[in-house]
Amino acid sequence: MLASLIITNTRTADFVANDTVRQNSSLLYQGKTNLANYFQSFFQTSLAPYSDTTLYRTLETGRSDYLVDNQIFVSLQLMSSSVKEIYQVYLHSGRAERGYLFSRGQYKRTDQIVTAPGTTLPADISYTIKPLHMSSSYGINSTPLILSRPVITLIRPVYQIPSSKQMGTLALDITTEVIDSICAQLYSAGGGEEVFLLAHDGTIIYGPGQYGKGLKLKEPWAEPILKLASAGESGNVELKDSHSKSVFIYESLEAGDHDWVLVKRIPPSVLHGAxxxxxxxxxxxxxxxxxxxxxxxxxxxxxxxxxxxxxxxxxxxxxxxxxxxxxxxxxxxxxxxxxxxxxxxxxxxxxxxLREYRLELANKTNQLKALQAQVHPHFLYNALQSIGTTALQRGVPDLYKLIMQLGKMMRYSMNTAEEFVSISQEIDHTRSYLELQRHRFGDKLTYEIAGDPDAQQASVPRMIIQPVVENIFKHAFDPAGGMVHVSISTTLKDNWITIEIADNGPGMNEGKLASVRQRISRDGEIGDESGSHIGLANVAARLRLHSGGRARMELESGAAPLGGLMVALVIPAAD
Structure with missing residues (x-):
């Protein structure tokens, strides 16, 4: 964990240092933008000779009289008042060979053959900004004298448009209050940080209190920074100063023929303090x-x-x-x-x-009933066979068929060795039952059996279809005068087997249907619901026991197309 802390601190130190440099770079860029916007106001003022038609014509004609002096006074006064920090405005008319100076309400003029010293620019320079220096009277020394103050000076030659002939020179002396205010907002003086605004030659335009404004900066890092910024680019670099290595962030600022440099020094104490x-x-x-x-x-x-x-x-x-x-x-x-x-x-x-116990109990019960019913089964089979043979010999084949159907049903019912049978076996057993019933009721009974071939060999518990069909004759058929039609169908879909037994009887009313549904849904003991035969509840209970509760019996009254009661046995195919 200690190693993790050391690694985390190292990575955090790098991140914090980079973040500090990034934030200060953004801050310095904002300061540069503010200074550039501030200088732009002076640049606009220095273009006044071109926008002031009267002043331009005066310089162009070279007139010099009392009226011209008043016109120039008004123009210089407007320039001086356009920006609060303009200390004085100097204008030289080359063609009139006169110099004009306006400073804080004082207006002076005098004859000057050439422009004042220090205001002459090379022909390819449109303007320049002189670094911080003490203001002068530009050779106009008439009383009252004007106090000298630290200023920067914007010098712009005035040309005759569209030619490149110079008609005069304009100089604006600007105090540094706003520059000082903008630069002071870029650093924390008490935290060890420093901000400098340097001219191209290292002259200090703005700097901390211990550095003299207007003097050359003698720090060892000044020359490398000025060289890096000479290409007009910005960035940051780590250099050694008089105490230790510090990070220097710099931004170039356009100032006529030479760029100025805005520099911020971040000492290690600030960089790693966080x-x-x-x-x-x-x-x-x-x-x-x-x-x-x-x-x-x-x-x-x-x-x-x-x-x-x-x-x-x-x-x-x-x-x-x-x-x-x-x-x-x-x-x-x-x-x-x-x-x-x-x-x-x-x-x-x-x-x-509990399920196994119930199944075992049901099997024992069924076996007991089967044993009670098996009174010499071979004797009964042989007896039925003898009766059938006699009927056939006496020319009564229909009786023979009935006896064979009855024997077949008895053999199926008494075979307790097989707990599960195929659906086809269940259908054959039910068909034998229906044939016996049709002999009894004649044309009053019709039936149809439709089976899905894929479902015929599926395994189901014994005696689940015939008890439901028997229920039709008990509750849905009136032998006195009614007719009954029974429909049995089997389908296999989505691994579920559905056996539907339907009739055209009167069906059930809602109350009775709800009662029967409730009775067959009870998960109780398997009993004899109807006395002499296995009822609907018995079939439903055995299906649930053998399928783990997944099988179900559904009842619907008035179902199409027969309109009577429809009983659906829904059984999982896997079971």
């Missing part, structure tokens, strides 16, 4: 985390072991034979989920045990 604070915070967080982890480990250990011990106690009770043990844990975590799954498993086991 890192030290983060390191201290990380240390406290680490200590707090260790304490929290220790307490959490103790709590989790108790929280986990207690329910495990409870679950172990439940398992021991079940192991001793108490399968009905109620496993109950109030946990909502993984242990609680495990306990709930275990309880569900025990409920499933108990249900399976």
């Amino acid at each position: 890192t030290r604070q983060i390191t201290q915070a990380n240390t406290w967080v680490l200590l707090g985390s260790l304490l929290l982890v220790t307490l959490t480990a103790l709590f989790v250990s108790f929280w986990i072991t207690r329910p495990i011990k409870q679950l172990t106690g439940y398992v021991n009770q079940i192991q001793s034979g108490r399968l009905e043990t109620d496993i109950h844990l109030r946990q909502s975590d993984e242990i609680g989920q495990l306990a709930r799954r275990f309880r569900m498993m025990m409920e499933t086991i108990n249900n399976l045990v």
Whole structure:
């Protein structure tokens, strides 16, 4: 964990340093933008000779009289008032060979053959900004004298348009209050940071208090920064100053024929100060985390072991034979989920045990009834065979067929060795029953059997179709004068077998239908629902037992196309 803290602190130091440089680069760029916007106002003022038609014509004609002096006074006064920080405005008319100076309400003029010293520019330079210096009277020394102040000077030659003939020179002396204010907002003076605005030759236009404005900066890092910024680019670099290595961020600022440079020095104490604070915070967080982890480990250990011990106690009770043990844990975590799954498993086991018990009890009951009904079965078969043969010899083939159908039904009913049979066997048994009934009722009974070939060999419990058909003759058929039609169909779809037994009888009203549905849905003991034959509830209960509760019996009254009662047995094909 200590190694992790060291690595984290190292990465954090790099990140914080880079972030500090990035933020300060953005801040310095904003300062450069503010200075450029501020200088733009002076540039616009310096173009006044071109926008002031009267002044331009005066310079172009070279007139010099009392009226011209008044016109130039008005123009210089407007220039001076356009920007608050303009200290004085100097204009030289080359053709009139006169100089004009306006400073804080004072207006002076004098004859000057050439422009004042220091205001002459090369022919290819449209304007320049002189670094910080003390203002002068531009050779116009008439009283009253004008106080000298530190200023920067924007010098622009005035040309005759469209030619390149110079008509005069304009100079604006600008105090540095706004420049100082903009630069002062770019750093924290008490934090060790420094901001400089330097001319191309290293002259200090703005700098901290210990550096003299207007003097050359003698720091060892000044020359490399000026060289880097000479291409008009911006960036940051780490250089050694008088104390240690610092990061310098610089921005170039256009100032006529030479660019100025806005520089910010960030000492190591500022660059890594935030890192030290983060390191201290990380240390406290680490200590707090260790304490929290220790307490959490103790709590989790108790929280986990207690329910495990409870679950172990439940398992021991079940192991001793108490399968009905109620496993109950109030946990909502993984242990609680495990306990709930275990309880569900025990409920499933108990249900399976109960199901097997019920099946075994039903089988014993059916076997008992079959044994009671099997009174010398071979004697009965032989007797029926003898009766059938006699009927055939006496010329009564129909009687022979009936006796054979009855024997076939008895053999199927008394065969208790097979618990499951195919659907085709169930259909054959039901067909024999219907043939016997048709001999009894004649034309009053008609039936149809349709079977899906894919479903014929599916395995189902014995005696599930014939009891439902027998129920039709008991409840839906009036032998005195009615007619009955029985329809049996089997389908296989989506791994489910559906056996539908329908009639054209009167069906059931809603109350009786609900009562029967409730009776067949009870998951109780298998009993004799109708006395002498296996009823609907018996069939439904056996289907549920043999399919694990997935099979079901559905009843619908008035179902098309017959309009009577329709009984559907829905059985999983896998079973």
